[in-house]
Amino acid sequence: MSPAELSATLTRIMESKIGRISKVFTFKRIQLNRDVIHSKAYGNVVRRNSCTVFVDDAGFLEVKFYVKVYVQCPNVLFCSNECTCKVAIYYGVADCLLKPAADITLSCDLFTNCKVGHIIPARREECSNVIFPLTLCPDRL
Numbered sequence: 474m475s476p477a478e479l480s481a482t483l484t485r486i487m488e489s490k491i492g493r494i495s496k497v498f499t500f501k502r503i504q505l506n507r508d509v510i511h512s513k514a515y516g517n518v519v520r521r522n523s524c525t526v527f528v529d530d531a532g533f534l535e536v537k538f539y540v541k542v543y544v545q546c547p548n549v550l551f552c553s554n555e556c557t558c559k560v561a562i563y564y565g566v567a568d569c570l571l572k573p574a575a576d577i578t579l580s581c582d583l584f585t586n587c588k589v590g591h592i593i594p595a596r597r598e599e600c601s602n603v604i605f606p607l608t609l610c611p612d613r614l
Contacts, residue, residue, distance in 0.1 A: 479540070483566065483602055490604065491562060493545040503539045503563070505607065512536045512565075525571065525595075528605045533571035533595055539607070540564045563607040570603060571595035 479487070479497055488494055501515035511523045513535055518524070524536050546558035574596045 483604075486602060486604055487540070487542065487564070491542065491544055492547075494542055495545040495558060496543040498541040499538050500541070501538060503565075503607065510536065512538045514538050526565070528565075531567075531570060531603060531605055533573070533593075534565070534567035534603055534605065535569065535571060536565045536567050538566055540566055540604075565605050565607060567603040567605070569597040569600040572598045 479499075484494065484497075502509055502511045504510075509523070510526060511518050513524050514537060515524070525533060526536060527533055540563070542562045542564065543560075544558055544562070546552050546556060548556075552558065572595060574594045
């Protein structure tokens with residue numbers, strides 16, 4: 474994993490949340506506990522959609538990529554091992570919010586009245602960079 478460059482807009486949004494950034498690493502998938510969550514940038518997933526996640530504050534999101542960020546040291550002269558600059562902060566970056574769309578019907582079987590319950594139809598809305606923190610302890614793959 475090598476340091477990455479973020480766009481100026483994305484850097485500005487992240488620095489408004491956490492402070493001045495010293496190092497940034499981007500990656501395409503992440504492991505949270507026992508679940509591997511892919512991003513749209515990871516091209517090896519064919520059969521299932523594992524890049525759409527539910528975030529408590531934002532709802533459903535399609536993750537573009539993941540970011541590991543280190544902030545600049547607030548006090549370089551007295552930096553210790555417990556300093557905030559030594560701790561990595563993990564974020565997911567999405568481009569659009571996905572809102573459930575009740576008006577979309579996936580399947581309608583008039584004979585059995587069977588409905589698909591495990592799939593939630595959604596629409597893309599509010600398309601801009603959406604950054605959300607990963608609160609569980611991630612292990613990078």
